Amino acid sequence: MSEGRAIPEATVARLAVYLRVLGSLSDGGLSTISSEALANAAGVNSAKLRKDLSYLGSFGTRGVGYVVQVLREQISTCLGVTEHRSVVLVGVGNLGHALAGYAGFGSRGFRIAGLFDADPRRIGEGISGLTVQGMDELAAVVAQEAVSIGVIATPADAAQEVCDRLVAAGVTSILNFAPAVLSVSDNVDVRKVDLAVELQILSFHEQRKAAGLKAVL
Amino acid sequence: MSEGRAIPEATVARLAVYLRVLGSLSDGGLSTISSEALANAAGVNSAKLRKDLSYLGSFGTRGVGYVVQVLREQISTCLGVTEHRSVVLVGVGNLGHALAGYAGFGSRGFRIAGLFDADPRRIGEGISGLTVQGMDELAAVVAQEAVSIGVIATPADAAQEVCDRLVAAGVTSILNFAPAVLSVSDNVDVRKVDLAVELQILSFHEQRKAAGLKAVL
DNA sequence: TAGATTGTTAATCGATTAACAATC
DNA sequence: TAGATTGTTAATCGATTAACAATC
Numbered sequence: 001m002s003e004g005r006a007i008p009e010a011t012v013a014r015l016a017v018y019l020r021v022l023g024s025l026s027d028g029g030l031s032t033i034s035s036e037a038l039a040n041a042a043g044v045n046s047a048k049l050r051k052d053l054s055y056l057g058s059f060g061t062r063g064v065g066y067v068v069q070v071l072r073e074q075i076s077t078c079l080g081v082t083e084h085r086s087v088v089l090v091g092v093g094n095l096g097h098a099l100a101g102y103a104g105f106g107s108r109g110f111r112i113a114g115l116f117d118a119d120p121r122r123i124g125e126g127i128s129g130l131t132v133q134g135m136d137e138l139a140a141v142v143a144q145e146a147v148s149i150g151v152i153a154t155p156a157d158a159a160q161e162v163c164d165r166l167v168a169a170g171v172t173s174i175l176n177f178a179p180a181v182l183s184v185s186d187n188v189d190v191r192k193v194d195l196a197v198e199l200q201i202l203s204f205h206e207q208r209k210a211a212g213l214k215a216v217l
Numbered sequence: 218m219s220e221g222r223a224i225p226e227a228t229v230a231r232l233a234v235y236l237r238v239l240g241s242l243s244d245g246g247l248s249t250i251s252s253e254a255l256a257n258a259a260g261v262n263s264a265k266l267r268k269d270l271s272y273l274g275s276f277g278t279r280g281v282g283y284v285v286q287v288l289r290e291q292i293s294t295c296l297g298v299t300e301h302r303s304v305v306l307v308g309v310g311n312l313g314h315a316l317a318g319y320a321g322f323g324s325r326g327f328r329i330a331g332l333f334d335a336d337p338r339r340i341g342e343g344i345s346g347l348t349v350q351g352m353d354e355l356a357a358v359v360a361q362e363a364v365s366i367g368v369i370a371t372p373a374d375a376a377q378e379v380c381d382r383l384v385a386a387g388v389t390s391i392l393n394f395a396p397a398v399l400s401v402s403d404n405v406d407v408r409k410v411d412l413a414v415e416l417q418i419l420s421f422h423e424q425r426k427a428a429g430l431k432a433v434l
Numbered sequence: 435t436a437g438a439t440t441g442t443t444a445a446t447c448g449a450t451t452a453a454c455a456a457t458c
Numbered sequence: 459t460a461g462a463t464t465g466t467t468a469a470t471c472g473a474t475t476a477a478c479a480a481t482c
Binding site for chain 4: 225226227278
Binding site for chain 1: 226229230233234236237238258259260295296297298300302304310311312314315316318319321322325326327365366389390391392396398399400404406408410411412413414415416417418419420421422423424426
């Protein structure tokens with residue numbers, strides 16, 4: 001039981017996309033779908049989709065396709081969406097506000113257990129039904145609400161300290177929106193979302209396109 | 218000239234990180250650095266770092282390391298940071314506000330050429346020194362300001378239409394923050410940043426950790 | 435020369451893809 | 459049975475890593 005048949009990282013990311021696409025499809029009343037159709041909707045090719053699903057088991061029907069509901073349940077279970085998780089969000093600047101107001105949390109099994117900020121002027125502020133707390137409260141909330149995920153939306157220079165405090169409080173996964181490289185012990189997972197890096201990757205490709213154009217002319 | 222010696226996608230993403238790390242290092246007055254030290258600061262191993270840099274050429278000194286300034290210039294040139302690029306941002310909700318206020322744009326060679334929203338009540342609103350415009354103005358601004366990159370920060374159901382209008386206006390790269398899969402012609406680059414997907418990946422790993430813990434006990 | 439560190443090779447690892455036998 | 463589509467295999471491709479010769 002609880003087999004360690006490792007699912008590739010890239011597959012996990014795509015499963016989350018499939019899950020969302022399946023959500024809108026079943027809202028649209030569709031009850032069954034082929035790998036080809038789902039792959040198109042998700043923007044991948046069908047071989048990759050079938051390979052991805054094969055890591056979860058085999059619950060399609062040859063000649064027919066997949067039952068949308070079954071697929072949703074299998075993927076949800078695999079990703080752990082069924083177990084609700086509490087997250088804390090540190091830093092309630094512009095980005096923190098946007099994240100706190102993000103509607104997708106609840107429907108995907110996440111619950112914001114607390115908002116925190118180091119700036120005393122922000123403490124007590126109400127955002128999306130929650131009240132901003134000071135960093136002193138962080139450890140207690142993480143412990144009481146069994147929080148396992150921390151989201152960092154502070155400026156870069158505060159990120160490492162916030163990270164350390166989150167880890168000390170017991171958080172084991174961190175989603176980092178601050179433009180800083182965090183160092184953590186390797187039992188803690190960190191994922192980073194970096195606007196500047198995304199833009200620079202696009203910029204790089206723009207440049208290549210321009211160079212290609214020149215080469216052609 | 219303008220050689221097509223392809224730089225791997227993964228390398229491009231890391232180069233952007235190295236560039237930022239080098240920025241803070243040279244602010245700190247450091248003038249020379251070894252691959253080992255830079256790799257540590259960037260959170261990768263030194264072999265990977267050297268391999269990444271080798272795609273740009275070889276401008277380190279054996280036995281010594283790299284001159285920080287030289288490295289910054291080489292990476293900047295490669296990524297196209299030296300040529301300034303104009304971007305437009307569509308959707309000025311919470312997230313749009315956060316993005317519009319993001320300080321890192323200018324220092325990285327990007328300039329916001331316009332903010333747009335479909336909601337007539339938002340038109341005329343001032344954000345970070347810019348005025349929100351209606352979608353009718355989009356095409357003209359893209360053309361006049363030679364905008365090549367569009368950022369989508371709308372709700373999911375508006376994303377595809379906004380995308381189509383951006384592409385029609387002449388944008389060739391899109392950064393999509395809306396939780397929707399965009400379909401575009403393949404001369405247009407799309408990168409997607411998805412909060413829900415990031416959280417679900419973390420959630421998946423949390424689950425694995427919990428299962429591993431149980432297995433050990 | 436001795437010590438340090440780069441740049442590159444070759445081995446390994448992981449992910450993608452096409453193709454097709456299995457089977458509804 | 460004939461047509462459709464899955465699940466899986468094997469080939470390919472790309473990225474990571476360790477190791478070390480080159481060289482400062």
